[in-house]
Amino acid sequence: MPLLAVAALAAMTYAFRIAGPLLRDRVTVPPAAERLFTSAAAVLLVALAATSALTTGHSFAGAARPLGVLVAGVLAARRVPFPVVVVAAAAVTALLRLAGLR
Amino acid sequence: MWKFWRTTDPGLLRDVGLVCLADAIVGVSFGATTVAGGLPWWLPVAMSLLVFAGGAQFAAVGVVLAGGSPVAAVAAGALLNTRLFPYGLAVADVTAAGGRWWTRFIGAHVVTDESVAFALRATDPARRRAGFWLCGVALFAVWNVAVLLGVLAGGAVKNTGAFGLDATFPAVLLALAMPALADRRTRAAALCGGTAAVALTPFLPAGLPVLAGLAGLAAGWRRRRAGTSSAPSGVSSAAASGSAVSGSGVSGVSG
Numbered sequence: 361m362p363l364l365a366v367a368a369l370a371a372m373t374y375a376f377r378i379a380g381p382l383l384r385d386r387v388t389v390p391p392a393a394e395r396l397f398t399s400a401a402a403v404l405l406v407a408l409a410a411t412s413a414l415t416t417g418h419s420f421a422g423a424a425r426p427l428g429v430l431v432a433g434v435l436a437a438r439r440v441p442f443p444v445v446v447v448a449a450a451a452v453t454a455l456l457r458l459a460g461l462r
Numbered sequence: 463m464w465k466f467w468r469t470t471d472p473g474l475l476r477d478v479g480l481v482c483l484a485d486a487i488v489g490v491s492f493g494a495t496t497v498a499g500g501l502p503w504w505l506p507v508a509m510s511l512l513v514f515a516g517g518a519q520f521a522a523v524g525v526v527l528a529g530g531s532p533v534a535a536v537a538a539g540a541l542l543n544t545r546l547f548p549y550g551l552a553v554a555d556v557t558a559a560g561g562r563w564w565t566r567f568i569g570a571h572v573v574t575d576e577s578v579a580f581a582l583r584a585t586d587p588a589r590r591r592a593g594f595w596l597c598g599v600a601l602f603a604v605w606n607v608a609v610l611l612g613v614l615a616g617g618a619v620k621n622t623g624a625f626g627l628d629a630t631f632p633a634v635l636l637a638l639a640m641p642a643l644a645d646r647r648t649r650a651a652a653l654c655g656g657t658a659a660v661a662l663t664p665f666l667p668a669g670l671p672v673l674a675g676l677a678g679l680a681a682g683w684r685r686r687r688a689g690t691s692s693a694p695s696g697v698s699s700a701a702a703s704g705s706a707v708s709g710s711g712v713s714g715v716s717g
Contacts, residue, residue: 361505361522365532369522370512372540377570380550381557389548397544399648400679404521404541405639406652407659407675412524413632415663425629432633436640443487449633450491453626 422462428453474580474589478597481576485516485601486608491630492519493612498622499527503613510609514571514602517638518542524631530669538672549578556581556594572598654678 413429415421432449440448489510496506501523509519518539525535550573557569572595580593616622643649655678662671 361501361526361532361535363504363508365522365536366505366508366512369509369518369536369539372536373513373515373518373543373546374571376540376543376546377550377573378567379547380552380573381554381566381570384551384554387551389551394548396679397541398642399645399651400676401542401545402639402642402648403652403655403676403679404538404672405517405635406643406656407672407678408521408524408538409632409635409639410656411659411663411672412528412635413629414660415528417529417668418664424626425632428626428629429632429636432629433636433640436633436637441484442637443484445637446488446491446630446633449629450626453629454624455626457624457626 424453424456424461427456427461474593474596478580478593478600481597482600482604485576486604488516488634489605489608490612490615491627491634492516492523493609493614494616494619494622495612495627495631496523496527497613497616498619498627499523501526503617506609506613507606510606513539514605515539515543515546515574516605517635520631520634520638524635525669525672527631528668530672531667534669534673538669546573549573549575553578553581553590553594555587556590559587559591569594569598572602574598574601576601651678651681654681 409429413421413426428449428451431452432445435448436445492510493506497503506519506523509522513519513522521542522535522539525538526532550570553569553573557566557573559565577594577598580597581590584590584593616627619625622628639652643652655675658678659671659675662674666674
């Protein structure tokens with residue numbers, strides 16, 4: 361990922377951030393549009409989470425990582441604080457590997 | 463500045479501290495995983511300074527680590543950050559206050575899930591300002607230091623796989639999506655999209671399966687239009703994530 365890509369993402373991110381304060385008297389976001397973007401972001405996050413949990417390159421990543429992520433997902437659904445979720449994912453995966461699972 | 467500190471109550475300091483601590487752990491994880499995945503040290507550092515949006519940073523680096531193109535990475539990160547637009551509208555009064563034109567431009571850069579949540583949980587303008595600025599500025603400092611520490615740690619540890627660090631990326635992404643998944647239609651769309659993305663991974667160039675997963679949106683969206691058009695429930699707007707932060711003390715990592 362070259363520096364140019366970082367700059368592009370940074371510029372787009374800042375544009376999203378500054379647009380509200382600059383345009384606040386002139387625009388409102390239709391609730392339907394806001395729901396669509398929220399849904400799109402959630403779909404993207406889940407798709408990314410699923411592929412990065414289950415695959416490495418073009419093939420299966422092994423069982424330890426997806427099991428760690430599964431535990432993290434259950435904890436997150438139960439509204440466990442964020443850092444605990446993150447540490448649990450790493451800890452479960454590490455322990456499974458220690459036990460010999462790939 | 464003095465007026466600012468007088469409106470800063472101990473409860474606010476404590477809550478901002480908790481949020482910073484939580485995000486610091488995530489930041490260390492971000493820095494460590496990125497360099498452990500073979501990416502250069504300056505990448506997470508530059509991203510954290512310039513983009514300063516944890517979810518987008520994780521998403522973009524996740525795409526690159528999976529072998530995806532920079533364009534796919536930028537697209538994924540930018541899509542996640544579209545939510546910052548309504549956030550900016552929600553705190554426009556806060557960043558404009560004070561009478562100086564440049565506070566808006568600085569304030570915009572520290573618009574995150576967390577800082578907006580702190581602004582929204584108060585109604586009094588002075589408290590809204592105190593919450594937003596304290597959280598925004600503190601989080602910017604803490605996040606960047608944490609990512610740097612993670613970069614140093616990730617470079618020092620040889621076998622990061624043994625520590626399960628590779629599991630933290632998908633775990634963070636999943637946890638970020640969780641509030642929005644309370645909405646049944648979003649959940650259906652995400653399930654379709656996630657399944658499609660995994661199924662396509664062996665056949666498509668890296669990065670594309672995830673974007674193709676967005677087609678899952680059509681499934682949820684068609685059902686939404688067919689059903690009642692209301693149902694704002696569970697969809698994580700700024701207000702919803704605000705209650706999440708103030709409720710548990712710690713929450714998202716958009717910062």
